[in-house]
Amino acid sequence: MISLQGITKHFGAHTVFKDIDLSLSQGEIIVIIGPSGTGKSTLLRCINFLEKPDAGRLQVGDLKVDTQRASRADILALRRRTAFVFQNYGLFANKTALDNISEGMIVVDKLPKAKAHARAREILERIGLADKADAYPASLSGGQQQRVGIGRAMAANADVILFDEPTSSLDPQWVEEVLGLMKQLAVERQTMIVVTHEMQFAREVADQVVFMDEGGIVEQAPPEELFTAPKDERTRHFLRKILAPTGQAVP
Amino acid sequence: MLNLEYMWGLLPVLLSYLPLTLQMATIAMVFALILACLLAVVRVSRVPVLNGLSLLFISFFRGTPLLVQLFLFYYGLPQVISSLIAITGVTAAVLGLTLHFSAYMAESIRAAIVGIDRSQTEAALSIGMTQSQLMRRIILPQATRVATPTLMNYFIDMIKATSLAFTLGVTELMGATQKEAAGSFLYLEAFLLVALIYWVIVEMLSWGQRRLEIYLNKAYQR
Ligand SMILES: Nc1ncnc2c1ncn2[C@@H]1O[C@H](COP(=O)(O)OP(=O)(O)OP(=O)(O)O)[C@@H](O)[C@H]1O
Ligand SMILES: [Mg+2]
Numbered sequence: 247m248i249s250l251q252g253i254t255k256h257f258g259a260h261t262v263f264k265d266i267d268l269s270l271s272q273g274e275i276i277v278i279i280g281p282s283g284t285g286k287s288t289l290l291r292c293i294n295f296l297e298k299p300d301a302g303r304l305q306v307g308d309l310k311v312d313t314q315r316a317s318r319a320d321i322l323a324l325r326r327r328t329a330f331v332f333q334n335y336g337l338f339a340n341k342t343a344l345d346n347i348s349e350g351m352i353v354v355d356k357l358p359k360a361k362a363h364a365r366a367r368e369i370l371e372r373i374g375l376a377d378k379a380d381a382y383p384a385s386l387s388g389g390q391q392q393r394v395g396i397g398r399a400m401a402a403n404a405d406v407i408l409f410d411e412p413t414s415s416l417d418p419q420w421v422e423e424v425l426g427l428m429k430q431l432a433v434e435r436q437t438m439i440v441v442t443h444e445m446q447f448a449r450e451v452a453d454q455v456v457f458m459d460e461g462g463i464v465e466q467a468p469p470e471e472l473f474t475a476p477k478d479e480r481t482r483h484f485l486r487k488i489l490a491p492t493g494q495a496v497p
Numbered sequence: 498m499l500n501l502e503y504m505w506g507l508l509p510v511l512l513s514y515l516p517l518t519l520q521m522a523t524i525a526m527v528f529a530l531i532l533a534c535l536l537a538v539v540r541v542s543r544v545p546v547l548n549g550l551s552l553l554f555i556s557f558f559r560g561t562p563l564l565v566q567l568f569l570f571y572y573g574l575p576q577v578i579s580s581l582i583a584i585t586g587v588t589a590a591v592l593g594l595t596l597h598f599s600a601y602m603a604e605s606i607r608a609a610i611v612g613i614d615r616s617q618t619e620a621a622l623s624i625g626m627t628q629s630q631l632m633r634r635i636i637l638p639q640a641t642r643v644a645t646p647t648l649m650n651y652f653i654d655m656i657k658a659t660s661l662a663f664t665l666g667v668t669e670l671m672g673a674t675q676k677e678a679a680g681s682f683l684y685l686e687a688f689l690l691v692a693l694i695y696w697v698i699v700e701m702l703s704w705g706q707r708r709l710e711i712y713l714n715k716a717y718q719r
Contacts, residue, residue, distance in 0.1 A: 294623055325625040336620030339613075339717050340639045350624035353634060382717040395620075402624050 247271055248293075248406050248437065253302035253313070255288055262288050263462045266302070270454070272405070273435035277448040277469075280458035281484060286441040287333075289458070290408045293439070294328040295321045307405045326354060329399035333411045335391045337383040337398075343370065343390075344379040347397045355403075366401060373397045373427055389420025393427055400431075407431070409440040445489060449473060457481045473497065504686045507677060511691060514673040515698075521587060521669065522656045525594035529655075530648070532595065533602035537640075538632060540603065541610050551603070558600035564661055567593040571665045586665035594658060598651055605647045609640035642713050649706040653699050660695075670694065 249269035255262045262285035270276050278286050291297040292313075293304065299313040306327040311320045337346050344366050351362035370376045373393045383391050392412055399407045412428070413421045425447050431438065432451045442448065448455050448469055455472045457464045457480075464478050473489075476482050476497050489496050536555065539547045558566065571589035575581040613636055621631040663672035670691060678687035 296619055296623060322625050322627070325623060328623075330620070330623035332616055332620060332623075334614075334616045336614075336616035336623075338617055338620070338635050340635065340642075342719075349634070350626070353630050354625040380719065382719050384717050385719060398620070398624065 247305065247307065248439075249303075249305045250293065251303045251305075253289070253292055253304070254300045255285065255292055255297060256300050261461065263458070266462055268456065268463065268466075270406075270437065270439070272437055274437055274453045275432055275451055276439045276454045276456055277452035278439065278441045278456045278458055279443070279445070279448060279484070279488075280464075284458045284460055286458055287410050290330070290410050290439065290441060293406075293408055294325050294330055296330070326402065327405045329402040329404035329407045331392070331395050331399050331407060331409045331412050333414050335383070335388075335395040335415075337391055337394055339383055342380050342382055343375060343386070343394045343397075346383070346394050347401045350398065350402050366397075369397045369400050372400070372430075374423075387420060388416045389423045392416060392420070392424045396424070396427055396431075400436075406437045406439060409438060409442070411441055411443065413442065413444060443488065445473070445485075445492070445494060457484065459484070499689070500683055500686050503681065503683050504690050507687060507690055510677065511670060511673055511694060514668065514670045515694070517587075517667075518656065518659050518670040521591055521594070521659045521662065522652065525591045525598065525659075526652050526655055528591075528595040529599040529602055529651075532599035533606050534637065536599065536603035537606035537610060540607050542628065554596075555600040555603055558597050559604075563593065563597050563658060564664065566597055567661055567665060569593075586662060586667035589665055590659065590662035590667055594655055597658075598655055602644075602648055602651055605644045605651075606640055609643035610636055612643060613639050642716055645713060646706060646710050649702070649709065653702050653706075656698060656702070657695060 247269070249267075251267055253266040254264045266289060268276070278289070280286055288297055292299040295316070298316075302313050304311045304313060304324065306324060309320075309323055309327055311324055316324070338349065341349060344363065347369050348359075348362040348366035351357045351365060352359055355362075357365070367376070367379065370379055373396060375390060375393055375397070378386060378390060378394075383394070386394065396407075396412070409428070413424050416424060421444075425444060428438075428440070428447070429451055440447075440452075452469045454466055455469045456466045457472065457476070457478070459480050464480050465472065465476065467476075472481065473485065474495070474497055476485060482497055486496050536551045539551045567590060570593050571584065571586060575584060617635055618631060621635050626634070659669060660671035662669050663675055666672075668676065674687050674691040678684045681687065
């Protein structure tokens with residue numbers, strides 16, 4: 247169970263969002279959509295404290311954190327329960343695919359090296375990169391790098407994986423393999439929050455779609471509802487703009 | 498013209514002082530590297546107070562001549578810190594070289610650290626690594642690779658700079674040459690020979706440096 251209560255974030259005088267409430271149960275998949283600059287990335291980053299929220303409470307599993315009183319230990323604990331997949335992969339350039347995946351298990355979870363490597367090999371198998379164990383990120387395609395990025399998040403064994411536009415930096419030919427892997431995780435009921443512009447993916451995979459616009463969450467609904475009968479005019483406007491060029495049905 | 502026979506005979510004499518020169522340079526290099534890493538990390542993470550002190554330190558040691566710094570340590574400091582009265586020329590020289598070069602090297606290492614893509618830092622933090630794990634396992638190994646060619650240059654400079662130790666009465670390569678020349682009056686031969694010795698050593702290191710660079714450029718490509 248993951249819940250956000252009253253999460254607020256300012257950058258200087260600019261309030262990105264205020265009083266965000268969001269909760270999901272284990273195995274639930276939430277997709278967040280919305281125009282650029284509305285704070286989707288910032289919200290995900292607040293969940294694992296890459297940004298410090300300015301107000302609110304977070305709960306992940308049995309860990310409850312008042313963001314204004316979070317100690318260093320709270321922050322580390324929170325980060326261990328949440329894994330992040332970045333738009334630009336963020337792979338460790340000095341480590342092979344295998345080591346990128348096993349690094350957290352060795353350093354953070356303190357698993358013995360042999361065990362961590364064995365688990366990392368299993369994960370490489372699942373992400374379809376068993377033959378790339380010894381490859382450095384620089385020699386992998388964008389799609390392969392992002393799959394390693396997802397593998398690293400899987401290795402964290404977190405309660406939730408946060409995806410921030412995982413396919414936005416990819417050349418079009420690699421998008422499908424990454425979305426495919428995410429769908430596979432969805433089938434396994436991996437809890438996740440995904441920020442994406444891939445509406446088809448949202449339709450297929452999301453349990454709930456959240457539409458964010460200036461200052462917060464405008465509406466939240468299951469995909470069939472949000473995509474066909476959005477309640478708010480801003481949602482309709484956004485969906486028309488983003489769906490029309492792709493030939494998908496417009497509300 | 499040149500007294501080649503004298504030079505030939507002087508060669509083994511001077512070479513016997515080479516180990517001291519190389520030792521001073523190596524020890525100073527090791528300490529300078531450690532200090533430079535600390536200074537760079539303090540600067541990058543903007544540790545309060547320490548950051549200001551680091552800036553001051555770097556500014557002073559880059560802003561004043563090495564010779565002045567050596568004289569300060571050897572002749573100046575014992576005046577105020579009486580326990581330093583027994584400081585040897587070698588110790589003062591190693592200390593001076595360490596501090597002087599660490600200031601330069603700190604800036605190179607800092608630049609290398611800053612050059613590492615920020616997303617790796619965030620990725621490391623996002624999986625729950627601490628700042629120090631991030632530094633030790635992700636940032637510094639990469640920064641070292643980037644900074645190594647520059648640091649090798651500083652090592653070469655350092656070897657040449659050890660010659661200043663003779664002004665503190667240390668009989669290293671340069672000090673020995675000075676003494677031999679004063680005894681024989683064959684200044685040209687003696688100083689030409691010592692110049693050749695430095696040159697050959699530096700050339701050998703430069704060769705190693707080029708090899709290293711080729712190796713480093715291939716890094717992380719597999
Ligand atoms: N570190 C920062 N300092 C100051 N302002 C920031 C910072 N990070 C984000 N912002 C601002 O906060 C707002 C939200 O940014 P954010 O990146 O979260 O939006 P987004 O919804 O993810 O947009 P996109 O779809 O373009 O990724 C923007 O106005 C942005 O300029
Ligand atoms: Mg974003």
